[in-house]
Structures are given as C-alpha cells and as structure tokens.
Amino acid sequence: MSAAAALPTRSQILNIFRSLLRVSRKFPDYNIRHYVNRRTTDAFRQNKTLTDPSAVAAAVADAQSQLLIAERQAIVYSLYAPKVKSIMELHRN
Secondary structure, three states, rough: OOHHHHHOHHHHHHHHHHHHHHHOOOOOOOOOOOHHHHHHHHHHHHHOOOOHHHHHHHHHHHHHHHHHHHHHHHHHHHHOOOOOOHHHHHHHO
C-alpha cells in the first residue's frame, strides 16, 4: 500500500470537521460549547496549509481522536449540565 492510498480525501477531512462542529453543539454549557467550536476551527485553519502526506495523516488521526474525546465528553457534560443558563445565552433570547 502506497502513502498516496493512505492519504485522506478532502471529503473525509471535511466530514471530520463537520462532525466536530456538530458535537460542539451537544454541550449544554455555553462556554464549553464555544470553546470546542473555536478549538476545532483554529486547529483546522492551522493545518490547512500542510502538504507533507505524513503530517496530513497525523493531523487527521489527531482530529479523529479529538472527535472521539469530544463525543464522550458531551455525554458526560450532559449528565452534569448547569441548571442555570449562562448570561450569554440569556441575552440571545
């Protein structure tokens, strides 16, 4: 198997990005929700210019592991969701 075959496609990378953004919406806490969203967009912007196939593969593997962590954390945070909304959420309505 060649290195080119192991290189993730653009659609696979975008799928991971969208999945991370979807998971960020599952966090009940405003601060955590926006942190995950901001961290996701910052990481993908930082890695946007990668050209080395091994660096791209490592970045994608890291994003996949971050997705699994975020999914587990969203479940845990939903069990202990704050009873009072953040002041930021109150002002939006």
